[in-house]
Amino acid sequence: MLAQTNDFALPTPSLLLDLDVLERNIAAMAARAAALGVRLRPHWKTHKCAEVAELQARQGATGGTVSTLAEARAFAEAGFDDITWAFPLPLSRLDEARALARRLTLRVVVDSEETVAALVRDVARWHVWLKVDCGYHRAGVDPESDALVELAKRIDRAPRLTFDGILSHSGHAYRAVGQEARAAVAEEERQIMVDAKDRLEAAGIAVPAVSVGSTPSMTAVEHLEGIDEVRPGNYVFFDHTQVTLGSCGVEDCAATVLASVVSCPPGADHAVVDAGALALSQDAGARLSTTRTMGEVLADRQPAQLDGGLRLVSLSQEHGILNRPVPVGTKLRILPNHSCLAVACFDHYTCVRGNEVMGRWRIRRVRG
């Protein structure tokens, strides 16, 4: 059952990217956005890769989304010119963001009085999204608060600011298992954002666009009336968490870590692979998952749990611990719990189609 991955004469650990699956995922989300009547501005933080962003653009994506200024710079260098930095703008990065905004359309996100005030008095022109809390309760203004109207008004009336609209992220869809639960989160987000837009327009503030989304909500949502743009990211690769949530099947997962069994001492009841926290990350997976695993061991692209219950039970820096003996030298494909964080451990993808190695794509694993 594990033989398939032995076909790769690759050093381990390697991050494999299955291009057939990737292309299918990109096409499927593009078709879904088109059918829902919304623009797709994919979150590039998942892949950090110009080649993947290019594939998304060719399928009709409008610009992209990043989570750090370093990512924005990396994609700017790769020639992309319309980027939303979907993270509350840190005041300590204002000078650097301004420098980048001179070279391309950089759209920033705010949710505080302090940051809006800094932008209003700044000398530059900024594209500004107002972040709204759609129920995730991480960042964003309360959609029923006075602050929603006050901050939108200040942005809208500032002569050098362009109000791009209101933006949310339904991260709480990661706590919703199953199609129905994820669809309910998506509908909650849609309704909250449409109501927020209505409140602003009633106060005389034109809202040019409403931007929402996450991968688990976008794979479940039934309609998006009143919404203009969606920003899922993880869907390009999916991962074990998305399988648990029901966003996809194991066969839809495009990024896996190829690892070798390096230790299986005589008499031991476990084995060690060369993929630890710096290959898979320590993401513990979906909160509601019933089986604790630090990454799903695949055999013939299906969970190896079906084949004797092989599981990755813990990780240290470079070691992964399997729950039963496996011969030294065996190669395994491991599906990460969280592909965004596993990708950030690597410098490049090893691109494959089936069992054939096609080449390498660089990962912009940038910080700062």
Added chain:
Amino acid sequence: MLAQTNDFALPTPSLLLDLDVLERNIAAMAARAAALGVRLRPHWKTHKCAEVAELQARQGATGGTVSTLAEARAFAEAGFDDITWAFPLPLSRLDEARALARRLTLRVVVDSEETVAALVRDVARWHVWLKVDCGYHRAGVDPESDALVELAKRIDRAPRLTFDGILSHSGHAYRAVGQEARAAVAEEERQIMVDAKDRLEAAGIAVPAVSVGSTPSMTAVEHLEGIDEVRPGNYVFFDHTQVTLGSCGVEDCAATVLASVVSCPPGADHAVVDAGALALSQDAGARLSTTRTMGEVLADRQPAQLDGGLRLVSLSQEHGILNRPVPVGTKLRILPNHSCLAVACFDHYTCVRGNEVMGRWRIRRVRG
């Protein structure tokens, strides 16, 4: 109380390295190894930095230890020529390891029949350590097994192999809170390794050296009779886990992440900083810690918990969630749970002495 870190006009997140503390830690461990009568071969996986390895060498360290071949290559490029790759040698990396071993003294670690067989029949000369399980139960042969003697004999008798000795890692000291518990793990490791050496010598196999250690064991151990070498790594920086274990105080921690509060919506009971899983890692800290935190917020270099209970309660990719409101723009120093993993998120250290920025040191954040 939080004002001190506002003095830094640095972009956030930045990884700060306090050189005064670093130098003190390096000198203290060097003195400790000398007093215990053992060679110090520090684990470089913690810092991944040529400048730090150079400081360790100047204080008398003998070579160094790495956990990946990529780290070994990076330190080779920086001019280091005696490196132990303290990870069970993956068969998939044999060709690359051989190429590196031609340029410097690369010492490899084995614990399996399969890997010993591959080295015995290899054309190259190898320096080989036999890994022994000293109670941690991750990798290593059972010290009481026939395999210990069989594998050592095969290495010792192979014409092209140099048997360097037996090696262990007391990783279970990370589950031992307090001086007494950590010292007990250290003594258990020492006794097991000395007994293993005696068994091998009784079987007619000369054991050139015994190498042991971890930071929590080395900061507690009382004597090391019969041991030749120790390989702690984390002690250069320490971290919140080591504070919990009692290996050090907060004032001994040299590496911290400078973060900014980026979101604190009106009415919210929390705040968001720009240091998430890709700045601090998702390491949950010492297993026996009573207070769950994803990193300790410091105020004047003391835990901010003393000052109102400010804690980092969860992390997503780039967001860190604080458990109470803090004004946007506030800068905080955060002590990572696990400095080795936090360092691996960054490209460079920002070196400081007190509040003065001294320069940058590159982190060899290599993979592969």
